[in-house]
Amino acid sequence: MAPRGQAPALTAGTQLLNAVGALFLVMALSRGKASIVAPTTNALAPVLTIVVSLAAYQTLPSVYSAAGMVLAIVGSTLKVYGDEKRGEATAEEVDETTSEEREQASKPAL
Numbered sequence: 833m834a835p836r837g838q839a840p841a842l843t844a845g846t847q848l849l850n851a852v853g854a855l856f857l858v859m860a861l862s863r864g865k866a867s868i869v870a871p872t873t874n875a876l877a878p879v880l881t882i883v884v885s886l887a888a889y890q891t892l893p894s895v896y897s898a899a900g901m902v903l904a905i906v907g908s909t910l911k912v913y914g915d916e917k918r919g920e921a922t923a924e925e926v927d928e929t930t931s932e933e934r935e936q937a938s939k940p941a942l
Contacts, residue, residue: 839854846938857869857873861872868911868912871908871911872908872911872912875904875907875911876904876905876908878900878904879900879904879905882897882900883901885909
């Protein structure tokens with residue numbers, strides 16, 4: 833437990849980090865799809881917490897912590913690339929459909 837005099841400083845630091853995190857989340861949501869941003873931030877939040885605590889306490893992660901961090905990073909990376917690839921395929925299908933509709937619309941009716 834922190835000494836009594838450190839509580840206000842720790843509270844201020846926590847609030848500052850919370851505000852910066854919320855700002856970055858809003859920026860990410862404004863630039864990317866929510867279906868990609870939300871799972872990525874949820875998967876990587878524990879990783880960031882573990883990394884910060886390891887740096888603060890100057891220790892190495894346990895085998896389970898390291899494995900969890902690797903799995904979270906790999907899983908979120910696969911999710912992002914899978915969603916992007918699926919989005920590109922859908923966009924190509926829409927482009928093909930609209931080009932076919934344009935061709936049919938330009939032909940005179942018999």
